[in-house]
Amino acid sequence: MKIFTTDLDNTLIYSYKKDIGRDKILVETKNGKKLSYMTKISHEILKELNFIPITTRSLEQYQRIKFFEDYQPEYALAANGGILLYSGKIVKEWYQKSLEISVKSIKELEKGIKLLTEDENIYFEVRKVDKLFIFTKSFNIETVIKKLKNNLNQELVDIHNHGEKLYIFPKELNKGTSLERLKKFLKADTVICAGDSEMDIPMLEKADISIFPKQLKKFLSRQKEQYAISEKELFSDKMLQIVKKVFQE
Incomplete structure (x- = not known):
C-alpha cells in the first residue's frame, strides 16, 4: 500500500500574505479572518488523492483548516506528529505514546520555558503546545537560539526556528x-x-519517495527516490503533479 504524507504550510497551503495568484481556494479562517489558501490547480489534484497531513501546527490550528466542504482527510498528524487523528478524533493510544516518548525531555523543556520566559528578546507568549513541545517568537532569534543551545542538552531536545518562530522539541x-x-x-x-523546511528533513529522510524544494537537497543524505523542485515553480502545484504521477505508475 502506498501512502502520501505532506507538510502543510508552504508545502500544500499558503498564508494570505503570499501571492499565489487570484485563482485560489480559501482553506483556513479564524474568527472570520481569511488565513490560508490553496491554488485551484493544487486543490483539483488533491481531490483525486488520499493524503495524510503531517504538521507542526497544534491540534487547534490544524482543525481550522477545511480542505473540502464535504470531507476531510481520514488520517492526520498534528503537533509535529505527536497527535494522530482518525476521522477527526484523537487516537488516544497514539497520543499517550507520544507523551511517553517525551518524558525523558521534560526537564530540558521546563528549563527552556524558564530561559525563554526570562529572555527580553521574546515578544510572544511561551507556550507548551498540546503538552508536547515549546513554541514562542523572538525578534532576535539568533541570539535566543545560541543561548538555548549553550544551556540545553541537545541530546534530549531539538531547537528549531522558522523566521521569528521558535520551537523546542523532545529529541x-x-x-x-x-x-x-x-x-x-x-x-x-x-x-x-x-515538505519544504528543515523541520521536515527527518520525515523526508525516512520516506521511500521524497519531494522537497531544491535548497533542501544539501541536507538530505539518503539515496532513495527524490524530487527536488526549483524555487522558480510554485511548490504545491509541481509537488502534487509528481505525486499524482507516482500513484498512476
Whole structure:
C-alpha cells in the first residue's frame, strides 16, 4: 500500500500574505479572518488523492483548516506528529505514546520555558503546545537560539526556528519518528512524502519517495527516490503533479 504524507504550510497551503495568484481556494479562517489558501490547480489534484497531513501546527490550528466542504482527510498528524487523528478524533493510544516518548525531555523543556520566559528578546507568549513541545517568537532569534543551545542538552531536545518562530522539541518527537510510527500503524509499504523546511528533513529522510524544494537537497543524505523542485515553480502545484504521477505508475 502506498501512502502520501505532506507538510502543510508552504508545502500544500499558503498564508494570505503570499501571492499565489487570484485563482485560489480559501482553506483556513479564524474568527472570520481569511488565513490560508490553496491554488485551484493544487486543490483539483488533491481531490483525486488520499493524503495524510503531517504538521507542526497544534491540534487547534490544524482543525481550522477545511480542505473540502464535504470531507476531510481520514488520517492526520498534528503537533509535529505527536497527535494522530482518525476521522477527526484523537487516537488516544497514539497520543499517550507520544507523551511517553517525551518524558525523558521534560526537564530540558521546563528549563527552556524558564530561559525563554526570562529572555527580553521574546515578544510572544511561551507556550507548551498540546503538552508536547515549546513554541514562542523572538525578534532576535539568533541570539535566543545560541543561548538555548549553550544551556540545553541537545541530546534530549531539538531547537528549531522558522523566521521569528521558535520551537523546542523532545529529541524523539519529530516528523521522522512519527512517519515511522505511521507506516507501521497503517502497514504501508511505500511512503511518499513532501515538505519544504528543515523541520521536515527527518520525515523526508525516512520516506521511500521524497519531494522537497531544491535548497533542501544539501541536507538530505539518503539515496532513495527524490524530487527536488526549483524555487522558480510554485511548490504545491509541481509537488502534487509528481505525486499524482507516482500513484498512476
